[in-house]
Amino acid sequence: MQSTAHAFKENVGAALADPNLQDSLAKLKVGFSERRRQAAERLPEFEALRDRARDIKNHALENLDFYLEAFERKVIALGGHVHWAPTAEDARRIIGDLCRSVGARTVAKSKSMVAEEIALNDHLEALGIAPIETDLGEYIIQLRHEPPSHIIAPAVHLTKDQVADTFFEHHSKLGFTRRLTERNDLVAEARHVLRQKFLDADVGLTGANFLVAETGSSMLVTNEGNADLSNTLPRMHIVLASIEKVIPTLEDAAVLLRVLARSATGQESSAYTTLNTGPKRPGDLDGPEQYHVVILDNGRSAVLGTAMQDMLRCIRCGACMNHCPVYGAIGGHAYGWVYPGPIGAVLTPQLVGVEEAGDLPNASTFCGRCESVCPVRIPLPGLMRHWREREFERHLTPRAVRQGLALWGYLVRRPALYRRVTSMANRFLALFGRVEGRYRALPLASGWTRFRDFPAPPGGGTFHAQWRRRRR
Amino acid sequence: MRVKCTAANVVNVSKLLASQPTDRPRRIGLFVTCLVDLFRPSVGFAAVKLLEDAGCTVEVPALQVCCGQPAYNSGDRATTRAIATQVIDAFEGFDAVVAPSGSCGGMLAHHYPGLFEDDPALRARAENLAARSYELTAFLVDVLGVEKVTAHYPGIVTYHDSCSGLRELDVKAQPRRLLGSVEGLHLREMTAPEVCCGFGGTFCVKYPEISNAMVGDKADDITGTGADTVLAGDLGCLMNMAGKLQREGRQVQVRHVAEVLADMGRIAPIGEPDEER
Amino acid sequence: MSDARSTILDGIRRSLRRGELTGAARDAAEMRLAHPPRGPAVARAELPQEQRVALFCEWASFNNATIARVGSDDVPSEVAAYLARNNLAPTAVMAPSAVLDRFDWASQPMLSLRRGRAEAQDAVAITGAFAGIAETGTLVMASGPDHPVSLNLLPDTHIVILREPDIVAGYEAVWQRLRERYGKDHMPRTVNTITGPSRTGDIEQAIELGAHGPRRMHILVVRE
Numbered sequence: 001m002q003s004t005a006h007a008f009k010e011n012v013g014a015a016l017a018d019p020n021l022q023d024s025l026a027k028l029k030v031g032f033s034e035r036r037r038q039a040a041e042r043l044p045e046f047e048a049l050r051d052r053a054r055d056i057k058n059h060a061l062e063n064l065d066f067y068l069e070a071f072e073r074k075v076i077a078l079g080g081h082v083h084w085a086p087t088a089e090d091a092r093r094i095i096g097d098l099c100r101s102v103g104a105r106t107v108a109k110s111k112s113m114v115a116e117e118i119a120l121n122d123h124l125e126a127l128g129i130a131p132i133e134t135d136l137g138e139y140i141i142q143l144r145h146e147p148p149s150h151i152i153a154p155a156v157h158l159t160k161d162q163v164a165d166t167f168f169e170h171h172s173k174l175g176f177t178r179r180l181t182e183r184n185d186l187v188a189e190a191r192h193v194l195r196q197k198f199l200d201a202d203v204g205l206t207g208a209n210f211l212v213a214e215t216g217s218s219m220l221v222t223n224e225g226n227a228d229l230s231n232t233l234p235r236m237h238i239v240l241a242s243i244e245k246v247i248p249t250l251e252d253a254a255v256l257l258r259v260l261a262r263s264a265t266g267q268e269s270s271a272y273t274t275l276n277t278g279p280k281r282p283g284d285l286d287g288p289e290q291y292h293v294v295i296l297d298n299g300r301s302a303v304l305g306t307a308m309q310d311m312l313r314c315i316r317c318g319a320c321m322n323h324c325p326v327y328g329a330i331g332g333h334a335y336g337w338v339y340p341g342p343i344g345a346v347l348t349p350q351l352v353g354v355e356e357a358g359d360l361p362n363a364s365t366f367c368g369r370c371e372s373v374c375p376v377r378i379p380l381p382g383l384m385r386h387w388r389e390r391e392f393e394r395h396l397t398p399r400a401v402r403q404g405l406a407l408w409g410y411l412v413r414r415p416a417l418y419r420r421v422t423s424m425a426n427r428f429l430a431l432f433g434r435v436e437g438r439y440r441a442l443p444l445a446s447g448w449t450r451f452r453d454f455p456a457p458p459g460g461g462t463f464h465a466q467w468r469r470r471r472r
Numbered sequence: 473m474r475v476k477c478t479a480a481n482v483v484n485v486s487k488l489l490a491s492q493p494t495d496r497p498r499r500i501g502l503f504v505t506c507l508v509d510l511f512r513p514s515v516g517f518a519a520v521k522l523l524e525d526a527g528c529t530v531e532v533p534a535l536q537v538c539c540g541q542p543a544y545n546s547g548d549r550a551t552t553r554a555i556a557t558q559v560i561d562a563f564e565g566f567d568a569v570v571a572p573s574g575s576c577g578g579m580l581a582h583h584y585p586g587l588f589e590d591d592p593a594l595r596a597r598a599e600n601l602a603a604r605s606y607e608l609t610a611f612l613v614d615v616l617g618v619e620k621v622t623a624h625y626p627g628i629v630t631y632h633d634s635c636s637g638l639r640e641l642d643v644k645a646q647p648r649r650l651l652g653s654v655e656g657l658h659l660r661e662m663t664a665p666e667v668c669c670g671f672g673g674t675f676c677v678k679y680p681e682i683s684n685a686m687v688g689d690k691a692d693d694i695t696g697t698g699a700d701t702v703l704a705g706d707l708g709c710l711m712n713m714a715g716k717l718q719r720e721g722r723q724v725q726v727r728h729v730a731e732v733l734a735d736m737g738r739i740a741p742i743g744e745p746d747e748e749r
Numbered sequence: 750m751s752d753a754r755s756t757i758l759d760g761i762r763r764s765l766r767r768g769e770l771t772g773a774a775r776d777a778a779e780m781r782l783a784h785p786p787r788g789p790a791v792a793r794a795e796l797p798q799e800q801r802v803a804l805f806c807e808w809a810s811f812n813n814a815t816i817a818r819v820g821s822d823d824v825p826s827e828v829a830a831y832l833a834r835n836n837l838a839p840t841a842v843m844a845p846s847a848v849l850d851r852f853d854w855a856s857q858p859m860l861s862l863r864r865g866r867a868e869a870q871d872a873v874a875i876t877g878a879f880a881g882i883a884e885t886g887t888l889v890m891a892s893g894p895d896h897p898v899s900l901n902l903l904p905d906t907h908i909v910i911l912r913e914p915d916i917v918a919g920y921e922a923v924w925q926r927l928r929e930r931y932g933k934d935h936m937p938r939t940v941n942t943i944t945g946p947s948r949t950g951d952i953e954q955a956i957e958l959g960a961h962g963p964r965r966m967h968i969l970v971v972r973e
Contacts (some may be wrong), residue, residue: 007892009679012679012682013681016681016682016685024953024954027953027954028954032954043793044737044792045789045790045791045792048789049788049789049804050789052789054786056788059781062763062765063774063778064765065761065762065765065769065770065772066770066775066778067731068757068758068761069758070782074934078934078935078936079933084753084757085753085757086753086756086757086760090753091794093959097962098916118657128891134961135951136949136951136952136960136961137949137951140951144476150481153950153951153954154951155952156951156953160951160952161954163952167841169746182956183952183955184954186836187525187949187952187957187959187960188959190960191961193960194961195869195961196869198871198961203965206750213782214782214785214933215934215936216936217677223947223948223949223950223960224901224947224948224949224960224961224962225746225947225960225961225962225963226960226961226962228898228901228902228939228941228962229902229903229961229962231878231937231939232898232899232902233899236891243757243761245930248781248782248785249781249785250728250785250920250924250927251780251785251786251787251788251921252785252788253920254787254788254919254920254921255789256787256922257920258788258791258920265950267944268808268811268886269812269885269887269942269944270943270944271654271812271943271945271946271947271948271962272941272942272943272944272947272962273887273941273942273944273945274940274941274942275938275939275940275942276937276938276939277938277940278938279938280938281892281893281938283894284892284893284897284938285845285865285866285894285897285899286866286867286896286897286898286899287892287897287898287939288703289877295757297756299758300930301757301760301761301763301764302760302764303764304761304764304765305764305765305766306764317864320510323633325667325668325670325686325689326682326686329682329686329689330682330685362675362678362679363582363675363679364672364675364900365546365668365672365673365675365686366672367635367639367667367668367669367672368633368635368636368638368639369639369666369667369668370634371505371639372639375839376496384545385544385545387545387547388545389547389548389549390547391547392546392547392548392549395549397546397547400672401546401678402844404546405542405543405805406553408538408542408543409543409548409551409555411537412537412540412555412558413554413555413558414928415534415535415537415906418537422506422509425510426510426511431953434745434746435739435745436745436944437481437744437746438588438714438715438718438743438744441918443650445668445677446680447676447677447680448677448680448715448738450678450680450684451681451683451684451687451688451716451719452712452716452718452719453714453715453716453718453719453743454711454714454715454716455511455512455711455714455742455743456743457511457512458512458513458514458739458740458746459512459746460513462510462513463508463509463511463517464504464509464518464532464534465506466513466517467516468531
């Protein structure tokens, strides 16, 4: 997917002015966090499970090569294939070739952020193969030619009316000529439209939440059943997963599953959690004849062993963005790429470069709410600060900011000079602000005063000046 | 490895302090914070009063200016280290360092040690400072065991949980505990007291539109409670909320929790002209 | 492609500043795969079996399945009654399982049952279940000649016949049973763990049932 992260400020302006988006975000800000809180309360072991989940992911990352090889051995032993894709280009090529090898005309896709990352759909279409998004949210945005705005709820930015308009526009040629108004009718119409596409698809392509080394299985967590239809009905099942998805054992999966669904949607368990291991067995009446796992690196191995390694623990639950007040104000599209919210602020600079995505780790108050709910305890604000340090080192920080900081740093290290300067500023601000108590406008502070008044200090001097006087 | 100033750690340190001879009062170094110094000195005096009322002696080291957070959060580690070294020097020898601010308190208690990974001597001093650095209300309640204050503030009050205090220093119950003892004060919670107000230091001027959206939500939540006063423990948050409430003409007083606890609730609230009420 | 494979594995090793995993670290990883350690024990479903079954029923209902607790003699009549109650034609595709065949389906002559995989026109599927997880009200289906996966997904209504002794506490017990039954080197092609009917929250974050999988799930919990 092409990044527009460099246009973050413009994206933000558009997002704040979008009434449909703001309506949707108003629901999101309250709903997800409340459901997660309730789910966590229902399970006394939740905090212990989070600690364990973090430890499992850390262990897997420290031994990633070993577990990837173990996974590969098991997949091959059961008749599956493993393909290694160092870059996005490699993954596109491999998947394109696999689809062509069975003469595929359509590919039933379940939601995959990695597929977005490598712009797979564009590649398939260029080859004359039609990718059919089957996750309802992905289907809706595919019709609208929009990218996803959330990693588990891709159409969360849309209102029901917008969905109804989209279906009315695109389904009439299929014989559905009524504009619907009820949610359940919209879902039923989508189900109907997509049903035949599942049945006709030549290839099913899914992501994976986990790759289990112990058994050579891919594990997928969904609610709709579309991923399972996609990996059962077509003749070929392709799993596209990035390297850090591999975990050692089924017991490790159990720990991660327990924190995943609760953190994501507040469910005890998603409707469908599926373990797929190889192609159909002799005697099976359904299932794919071929099972391929495409393992993608695309810059992740370079993160191992660095101060940023913790970001690879992510299990893609979405809790961070559900609780982030910045995401709650601007939505997912403003982040400009595949991964929004706090994890996006940390991952996007890594994968598309900090020159392109530098605004993202800066657009945070470091409130820490994301870290407080991350099931695998990723220190997201700390990682964002790391990016800010990298930007500072590389002089990517805006000049005005560097100069302001340099001036501040100069004064702060000379307390006597600082006291003189601030006493003057304090007296000045107190004097001219004494009538109203505040400023509606202030030079150099227009970012503040555009939307807020600026409180004036009361008379009497700075604290230090008054303290010196009192203690004499 | 950072020492998180959790309630557990605080209790451990308070045991350490308690084991010192009790015939002399605890000697506190007040960390004023740059915002209090420049924009609202009354908060500093309120903090001094509360600490002295609880039996401590309070000094204000002259060489303190800033905790270094603006530089830290802008990625300028070198300047942050220089400032932190200055703070460590200035506060040598005090039994405890107390700040009327969760973000400055958190900077000292949580982030300083990590700045000195490659300097064991300084790191040790930073860890020593971290272990005796506190936010004001947490220090009063968790370490000094203060359960009530003598103060009078009639009205409905709501309390905003500043992010650093809440998430880095576990400041949540302590201010509420003390406010519960203020005569005439009735506490009413917002629907989302723990959500960020949008200040975030330089964030509010680098991304003013997003900050405005966040403080707008907070202002709605505050007026939704029907409270006539909003309190918090961090001046940055308070100035941000006051500025928004006043720009929109909403009639809510904004004060620092230390001022109300120290019975200074009659001075002009933040952003209002100086006159006795 | 061994080149691409080496690129990735070498990249990982370079970042971790070591060669291939060896020595104590490798032994520990091998050991973990051979004898998987469990995480923190979840107490919720560690109950006597009778209460565990009740907990399963409670959670499954919470997740929008309907439950009927029956004796094995009543299975066919309950299936017929359920279809009638819901105005569904007495026709279903059933998993070709010896366990299911043991019920006296002939006692319900109105029921028209076809054994096999599901096709697009099937409205009702009847299957067994490998296990039920009491902790979350989850069904576990293991694919095989006796349980085609399409039965779990294609038809609008899914009727599941779950035996009480197959209700276990949590995931860990299920993995143990799978390893015992199949061996960890021979897992079935697909293990579906299913909690309630298909659902989506993709439109205005409100839950609707029956996104692509079944809209209705009816679980017969069978006393032996």
